[in-house]
Amino acid sequence: xxxxxxxxxxxxxxxxxxxxxxxxxxxxxxxxxxxxxxxxxxxxxxxxxxxxxxxxxxxxxxxxxxxxxxxxxxxxxxxxxxxxxxxxxxxxxxxxxxxxxxxxxxxxxxxxxxxxxxxxxxxxxxxxxxxxxxxxxxxxxxxxxxxxxxxxxxxxxxxxxxxxxxxxxxxxxxxxxxxxxxxxxxxxxxxxxxxxxxxxxxxxxxxxxxxxxxxxxxxxxxxxxxxxxxxxxxxxxxxxxxxxxxxxxxxxxxxxxxxxxxxxxxxxxxxxxxxxxxxxxxxxxxxxxxxxxxxxxxxxxxxxxxxxxxxxxxxxxxxxxxxxxxxxxxxxxxxxxxxxxxxxxxxxxxxxxxxxxxxxxxxxxxxxxxxxxxxxxxxxxxxx
Amino acid sequence: xxxxxxxxxxxxxxxxxxxxxxxxxxxxxxxxxxxxxxxxxxxxxxxxxxxxxxxxxxxxxxxxxxxxxxxxxxxxxxxxxxxxxxxxxxxxxxxxxxxxxxxxxxxxxxxxxxxxxxxxxxxxxxxxxxxxxxxxxxxxxxxxxxxxxxxxxxxxxxxxxxxxxxxxxxxxxxxxxxxxxxxxxxxxxxxxxxxxxxxxxxxxxxxxxxxxxxxxxxxxxxxxxxxxxxxxxxxxxxxxxxxxxxxxxxxxxxxxxxxxxxxxxxxxxxxxxxxxxxxxxxxxxxxxxxxxxxxxxxxxxxxxxxxxxxxxxxxxxxxxxxxxxxxxxxxxxxxxxxxxxxxxxxxxxxxxxxxxxxxxxxxxxxxxxxxxxxxxxxxxxxxx
Numbered sequence: 134x135x136x137x138x139x140x141x142x143x144x145x146x147x148x149x150x151x152x153x154x155x156x157x158x159x160x161x162x163x164x165x166x167x168x169x170x171x172x173x174x175x176x177x178x179x180x181x182x183x184x185x186x187x188x189x190x191x192x193x194x195x196x197x198x199x200x201x202x203x204x205x206x207x208x209x210x211x212x213x214x215x216x217x218x219x220x221x222x223x224x225x226x227x228x229x230x231x232x233x234x235x236x237x238x239x240x241x242x243x244x245x246x247x248x249x250x251x252x253x254x255x256x257x258x259x260x261x262x263x264x265x266x267x268x269x270x271x272x273x274x275x276x277x278x279x280x281x282x283x284x285x286x287x288x289x290x291x292x293x294x295x296x297x298x299x300x301x302x303x304x305x306x307x308x309x310x311x312x313x314x315x316x317x318x319x320x321x322x323x324x325x326x327x328x329x330x331x332x333x334x335x336x337x338x339x340x341x342x343x344x345x346x347x348x349x350x351x352x353x354x355x356x357x358x359x360x361x362x363x364x365x366x367x368x369x370x371x372x373x374x375x376x377x378x379x380x381x382x383x384x385x386x387x388x389x390x391x392x393x394x395x396x397x398x399x400x401x402x403x404x405x406x407x408x409x410x411x412x413x414x415x416x417x418x419x420x421x422x423x424x425x426x427x428x429x430x431x432x433x434x435x436x437x438x439x440x441x442x443x444x445x446x447x448x449x450x451x452x453x454x455x456x457x458x459x460x461x462x463x464x465x466x467x468x469x470x471x472x473x474x475x476x477x478x479x480x481x482x483x484x485x486x487x488x489x490x491x492x493x494x495x496x497x498x499x500x501x502x503x504x505x506x507x508x509x510x511x512x513x514x515x516x517x
Numbered sequence: 518x519x520x521x522x523x524x525x526x527x528x529x530x531x532x533x534x535x536x537x538x539x540x541x542x543x544x545x546x547x548x549x550x551x552x553x554x555x556x557x558x559x560x561x562x563x564x565x566x567x568x569x570x571x572x573x574x575x576x577x578x579x580x581x582x583x584x585x586x587x588x589x590x591x592x593x594x595x596x597x598x599x600x601x602x603x604x605x606x607x608x609x610x611x612x613x614x615x616x617x618x619x620x621x622x623x624x625x626x627x628x629x630x631x632x633x634x635x636x637x638x639x640x641x642x643x644x645x646x647x648x649x650x651x652x653x654x655x656x657x658x659x660x661x662x663x664x665x666x667x668x669x670x671x672x673x674x675x676x677x678x679x680x681x682x683x684x685x686x687x688x689x690x691x692x693x694x695x696x697x698x699x700x701x702x703x704x705x706x707x708x709x710x711x712x713x714x715x716x717x718x719x720x721x722x723x724x725x726x727x728x729x730x731x732x733x734x735x736x737x738x739x740x741x742x743x744x745x746x747x748x749x750x751x752x753x754x755x756x757x758x759x760x761x762x763x764x765x766x767x768x769x770x771x772x773x774x775x776x777x778x779x780x781x782x783x784x785x786x787x788x789x790x791x792x793x794x795x796x797x798x799x800x801x802x803x804x805x806x807x808x809x810x811x812x813x814x815x816x817x818x819x820x821x822x823x824x825x826x827x828x829x830x831x832x833x834x835x836x837x838x839x840x841x842x843x844x845x846x847x848x849x850x851x852x853x854x855x856x857x858x859x860x861x862x863x864x865x866x867x868x869x870x871x872x873x874x875x876x877x878x879x880x881x882x883x884x885x886x887x888x889x890x891x892x893x894x895x896x897x898x899x900x901x
Contacts, residue, residue: 138545140545140546142546142548145546145547145759148543148544153541154541156540156541156763157537157538157541159532159537160524160716160717161524162524162526164526165840193582193717193718194577194578194582194741195741195758195759195760195761196758196759197740197758198577198578198741201740228740229740232743233738324759326759326762332761332762332763334577334718334761334763353738354616354618354737355616356581356585356617357578357585357742358742359616374579374581374582375529375579375710376579377716377718377761377764378716379540379716380718456545456549458546458548459548
């Protein structure tokens, strides 16, 4: 039905009407006083959301551009880095590093399994000459719904003492607690079309004082992605290049909504959405790709047993106007993914679960009982 | 007066209501069939606007990001390039080249004066060993309102036979005829917040088959700005990284309006807006920075004689809610700039001229007669 589209993919995520209307305002000049005021407020709110006292930088890029900037500004050609690879995005950051001539050592796990912090510990402890300059890591692996154990891996990086930790938090920022200053995370990159509740087009990068120290001697070529230019401008409530003014209007509105909800409530909501989604899937005999111990609060990947994943997706889309994501690369056709981050409420999960039940019944999925998914999700919501 | 803001800066430019409302639609998934259809239509329309048969690439970047991509994808470290420098943006491209280790030779002219095509001819003719790999050029220099003679310089580049021509058309694309295929331009970069009539956030790059040949051996590091990734995706009506879906909605609407107006009418309108603006300024005893022979159809820079430029700007803003741009770098405080590109009509110029007259009278500007600016502009409009 036209206009009834419901996005349940891990980005772009649903956008509140207030944000859409803010974006529909006529742009203003980006070298004007009203823009400076907007930039100052947005920076303060971004710092709040990132739980950091150091200005978060905002770039006109997708998440990949943000993560690339987060890598190339703090390293030197030939630097040895460890890259955690257990999905499409982890693999991508290893590729980015190689494109810039870094010596990338992959720490791998099967897609759908979490990275093993012990592997990082061993490599870091063995590096007594401190040649590992960075550990690059995807926190919530969007392609598999695995939440890697950032906190533990970070502890091993801290014990090493020399390496920076560079985090792809594209789908975890705003969906899971990442106390950047408290944990001493060096670089944390994310994108607007995820937990931020606004459309794609903005990338964000939090940078620690230690990383800014490394910036001084970094030598990989860059200009548009040179974070030093952004840092200087942000300090003056400005932007080095023309910012996407209308998206910034939207961001301002979205951050206002997030502040009104409060960080703890936002994180509790995302945990609840994950738990309800996982409970519902299990009740419908739909195996989950990621283990319970490492389920992302942003996205849940499901491996259906006796009906093709793509058939489930297309029925959900055609009959109920619900968009689910498919599998990527080696998981193509094998899984479907439910996004539950950003502007998503308990009600949305019940809606998706109801539609999924109807879809499974129609497709003759074995082991699914009508009502079981909604019931299991409801039970999670009843618990709080 | 709140909500009465009139943008007359060279970007962001005014945005039609139709475009703003298109952008306020809820985003769709970028891996969906509806997005593929949108991407296909937008690509076809961009090719039309660029007068090229080769797919224009679209990136989530500002104009600087687009121009950087246009340079780094087609050159090798140490390559000798000529960079035309007669304003802030020409200077910037020389800096970008140096950041990537290119051997940049500046061909300069005073800010406010056009580049001299003869200087390019001499250097290119002297290069019998064909070591010059590219000529990098800003077509419409936004900082000064000078329109460089791209057509003649390009002829000298073509006579050289080896060098690529890489054009910053950020404020000229859509405001002045640039028949890319006919002239054999290799790389033409532009940004959304200019002639495209949409807010900032998208960059565009047209690439010739010759430039794609050079791409094969180019060796400057890149990933997010790697145009080969965009080329592959565009061929499949897709995007390598998440596109700013809502801006693409706006772009689709704006390109539809441009097609309805027609290329010839668009270019004639911009020429008329420039001519009327220049005539009005002269009638008000306001000297123009760029010579008549090289006046940009996108922006006109004015050097007031006996009242400070910033005083004129602030009065225009405070009393009449009209935003003019100031001078940049060495021209700071010395000029003001009137943007007249994109969604700007004859009426807007009369409006600005009337407000400017009132401002000059209030500030006691010597040599300005009330009515003279509007009269001179009207005369241009009466001629067609």
